[in-house]
Amino acid sequence: MNRLFHFPLSPFSRKVRLTLAEKRIEVELVEERYWEPNQDFLRRNPAGKVPVLRLNNRVLSESQAICEYLEETVPNPPLFPRSPDERFEVRRLCAWFDDKFHHEVTSKLLYERVNKKIMGLGYPDSKNVKSGAQKIKYHLDYMGWLLDQRRWLAGDLMTLADFAAAAHLSCLDYISDVDWNRAANVRDWYAKIKSRPSFRSLLADQVPGFPPPRHYADLDF
Ligand SMILES: N[C@@H](CCC(=O)N[C@@H](CS)C(=O)NCC(=O)O)C(=O)O
Numbered sequence: 001m002n003r004l005f006h007f008p009l010s011p012f013s014r015k016v017r018l019t020l021a022e023k024r025i026e027v028e029l030v031e032e033r034y035w036e037p038n039q040d041f042l043r044r045n046p047a048g049k050v051p052v053l054r055l056n057n058r059v060l061s062e063s064q065a066i067c068e069y070l071e072e073t074v075p076n077p078p079l080f081p082r083s084p085d086e087r088f089e090v091r092r093l094c095a096w097f098d099d100k101f102h103h104e105v106t107s108k109l110l111y112e113r114v115n116k117k118i119m120g121l122g123y124p125d126s127k128n129v130k131s132g133a134q135k136i137k138y139h140l141d142y143m144g145w146l147l148d149q150r151r152w153l154a155g156d157l158m159t160l161a162d163f164a165a166a167a168h169l170s171c172l173d174y175i176s177d178v179d180w181n182r183a184a185n186v187r188d189w190y191a192k193i194k195s196r197p198s199f200r201s202l203l204a205d206q207v208p209g210f211p212p213p214r215h216y217a218d219l220d221f
Helices: 011-022 039-044 063-073 084-118 126-149 160-174 184-194 197-203
Strands: 003-006 028-031 052-055 058-061
Touching: 003 011, 011 063, 011 084, 011 160, 011 197, 039 052, 058 063, 063 084, 063 160, 084 126, 084 160, 126 184, 160 184, 160 197, 184 197
Parallel strands: 003 028
Antiparallel strands: 003 052, 052 058
């Protein structure tokens, strides 16, 4: 049985879930409390991070490496364009969201408000929350600027870059930390992604103690 060891509000897990669903690869989702000691989990991924995918008896970790492996082994539907220049742009933007956005926004808002509580690490640090709330504005503006020139973030096709971005933003939307009124084209982009069948399982996620706001699963938010 193929399995994805994940955590519902892990953006990296979400990127892989979206890729698997787009490519219609069925997996059983196994929730992993990665912060608790677990030898089995460390054997699967010595880095101690989710997501980990068990696929046809292979154990795969690192979300970008997993998604690129899936792209190569199950090419349809493609989540990368053909030309090296366009593929470069997809990879650049995946790194933008998984490195820069993650460091400046996701870790400052989601990890402070939710992960700390779940892991028993105390209260949010208000300095970090303030910084994340400030920085997300710049990222939404950057996305708006990209979408002024392109239909999707990396070009005229929907790609893994859109899923990387949507994975982070959907986690933040779960805690109402995205101002969708800031840029109409970003809101329209998210509405398009959110209405894809691959997004359904993300919209059904529930984290005990943190009920999502009503708009989170609403396609007409
Ligand atoms: N580069 C990794 C990052 C994965 C990651 O940081 N996952 C977080 C959960 S969102 C985690 O497992 N953190 C545990 C840790 O850093 O020890 C990937 O893309 O898979």
